[in-house]
Amino acid sequence: MANVSLADYQAQFYANLLSEEVGDEGLSFLALMEIQFGKASADKESRLRLDIYRNNVLHSLRSALGDLYPVVKRLIGDNCFNLIAVEFIREKPPSDPALLFYGEEFIDYLSQHQSVAHLNYLPDVARLEFAHHIAFHSADVMPLDIGELAGVAPESLGELVFEAHPSVSLLKSPWPVDAIWHENIKEQPSVLDLGTLGAANVLVYRLNFDIQIVSLDENCFNFLSQLLNGQTINHAWHHAMANGKGLENSELSPMLGYLLNLGVFSACEVKL
Amino acid sequence: MNNKVILNTAVATAITLAALTAPEAEAGNKKMEKCYGVAKAGQNDCKAGPGTSCAGSSTKDGQGDAWMYVPKGTCDKLVGGSLKPKK
Numbered sequence: 196m197a198n199v200s201l202a203d204y205q206a207q208f209y210a211n212l213l214s215e216e217v218g219d220e221g222l223s224f225l226a227l228m229e230i231q232f233g234k235a236s237a238d239k240e241s242r243l244r245l246d247i248y249r250n251n252v253l254h255s256l257r258s259a260l261g262d263l264y265p266v267v268k269r270l271i272g273d274n275c276f277n278l279i280a281v282e283f284i285r286e287k288p289p290s291d292p293a294l295l296f297y298g299e300e301f302i303d304y305l306s307q308h309q310s311v312a313h314l315n316y317l318p319d320v321a322r323l324e325f326a327h328h329i330a331f332h333s334a335d336v337m338p339l340d341i342g343e344l345a346g347v348a349p350e351s352l353g354e355l356v357f358e359a360h361p362s363v364s365l366l367k368s369p370w371p372v373d374a375i376w377h378e379n380i381k382e383q384p385s386v387l388d389l390g391t392l393g394a395a396n397v398l399v400y401r402l403n404f405d406i407q408i409v410s411l412d413e414n415c416f417n418f419l420s421q422l423l424n425g426q427t428i429n430h431a432w433h434h435a436m437a438n439g440k441g442l443e444n445s446e447l448s449p450m451l452g453y454l455l456n457l458g459v460f461s462a463c464e465v466k467l
Numbered sequence: 468m469n470n471k472v473i474l475n476t477a478v479a480t481a482i483t484l485a486a487l488t489a490p491e492a493e494a495g496n497k498k499m500e501k502c503y504g505v506a507k508a509g510q511n512d513c514k515a516g517p518g519t520s521c522a523g524s525s526t527k528d529g530q531g532d533a534w535m536y537v538p539k540g541t542c543d544k545l546v547g548g549s550l551k552p553k554k
Contacts, residue, residue, distance in 0.1 A: 344482045352478035353471060428478055429471075447477040452484030 199227055211245075212252055213285050221245060256284045256297070263298045264324045266379045271311055279308055295332055299325055316370035316389065323372045323408070326364040326399040330406050333362040338402070338458035347465060353429035354467075357422050357460040362401035365420055373397050373410045402458045409457070414439040415450055422454070427466050 204227065211221030225241045260280045261268050268276040283304045289297040302325060305311060306318035338360060347355065366372070371392035378384045396416035398409040411419065414435055421431030428451065436442055454460075 341482065341486045345486070349475055349479055352475045352482075355478070429474055432474065444473065444477070447474070448480040448484060451478060451481035455481060455485035 199231075203227075212249060213288055215285070217242070217245065217249070253281065253284060255294075256289070257281060259294050260284070260298050260301060263328050264301065264321055266324055266376055267305070267317060267321050269379050269384075270314070270317065270320065270375075275310065279305065279310065282308075298328075316368070316372060316375060319366070319368035319370050319372045319395075320375055322366055322368070323376050323397060323399065326366055326397075327406050327408070329364065330362040330399050330401045333401065336361055336461045339455075339460040339463055341455055344455075344463065351465045354427050354465050355463050356425055356427050356466045358425075358462040359423045360400055360459050360461045362399075363423060363459050364399045365416065365423065366395070366397045366399065367416065368395045368397070371395050373408060376408065398457075398459065400457075400459050407457070414442045414446075415454070418450060419454055419459070423459070 207220045207224035257280045302321045373395045374392050396411045418435035421434050
């Protein structure tokens, strides 16, 4: 009897798990199984079982991508989505044992795919959906208690730095991806005029159990990105002022007050 | 007043604004409960009956033996929600 290691079995099994047809590796895997277990009917039955297994693997990965990108799926239709998804799965199978972390590369794949190249906004919609997915599954951390800030010495307030809640992502797009997303999670989406809606500056995070998708104005978005990068309030504000359009010092209080209330920060400290 | 003082004052105002308008401080006392029958397919937190093992393995929306964590008290208010596994 042939002496075959487990690793050999696995390598041959894996080689044809996602391929379009069962190739030589799959056939020699089946032959090995037959030698090992010596069943007369093994040939036909194992082939059938292998096909079922192959189908389950592909189907579950395709469903996972469909669940991760429901709006993209809706925009391009089930058939188109499934075809692209299967191509993607065959080219870039999961490398992590947790399905949860699979599918980020689908965004780039989508952006390079000929059949949807005319939908310029599609990759950014996918980015928004991935941010939503990550926010949903990120660690549970309590948002910063605003009461904590009362203890900070007044002269140090400008030197405060914040820690971002683990669920937070920011997304900037020349397309109105926020409007596209909101419209397409409705049962009956209406037609959007991409020309008049303009660019999107979106904040995605989770508050308790709800994913928040917040559209910010550009100045507020820039200020928040600096804060989330660990810059002091002082630095972040000066950066926002220098790069902003029509931003005035009087807007700092309402803007920061608004951001503090969102629950996007989990901790703060005075940077010495 | 120099710039730094103006900025510090503005931040102090922001904190006061935030504290005044903060939603009811209920976070922190949040208790979780396992709620069966409400998880979307593939989004159960863990254990979805025979033949499955863990998170993301439920196959239908609202599968009766799949649960997810929800804030305490909300399970009964969800359509199909139950604090015990359903058949």
